[in-house]
Amino acid sequence: MTDAADIQFAARTSIEQVEESHDLAPKFDDHGLIVCVTTSARSGEVLMLGYMNAEALKRTIATGEAHYWSRSRQVLWHKGATSGLVQKVVELRIDDDQDAVWLRVEVAGNEASCHVGYRSCFYRSVPLGPGTFSRVLKFEEHEKVFDPKQVYGDAPNPTKL
Secondary structure, eight states: OOGGOOOOOOOOOHHHHHHHHHHHOOOTTTTEEEEEEEEEEOOEEEEEEEEOOHHHHHHHHEEEEEEEETTTEEEETTEEEEESSOOEEEEEEEEEEEEEEEEEEETTTOOOOTSSSSSOOOOOOOOOOOTTOOSSOSSSSSSSOOOOOHHHHHOOSSSOO
């Protein structure tokens, strides 16, 4: 198995190199992060959007399991280490200018990936169209697939308001 410490990213030298070469040269933002969209390998549904720093991306590549950077807690986060809902990476893609990552993952059981207890973090929709906007969101998932208090205990919600 590859160790995350052994993974080195290429320096970004030109647009052609970034867009057309075989070099993995991710572009991290001013906070050292790259956005990551995570979808179900089975259904294609978006499960979550997260961020990775260089270490999280390297560990994801090395282990085949999703790692993220928690912006609210300021820590490296192995998805599922606490809950058991580990995301096994089936495929990792990077976009054309290498500033966004897409993970296709398998999650044991019900594919739950949301700390609120729903399967997807995108469990609500916003009504669209002329005259339809209100602050009322529509729930697209109507039942939680796990109880966050049973999984995480009484730990505070990791989302900052």
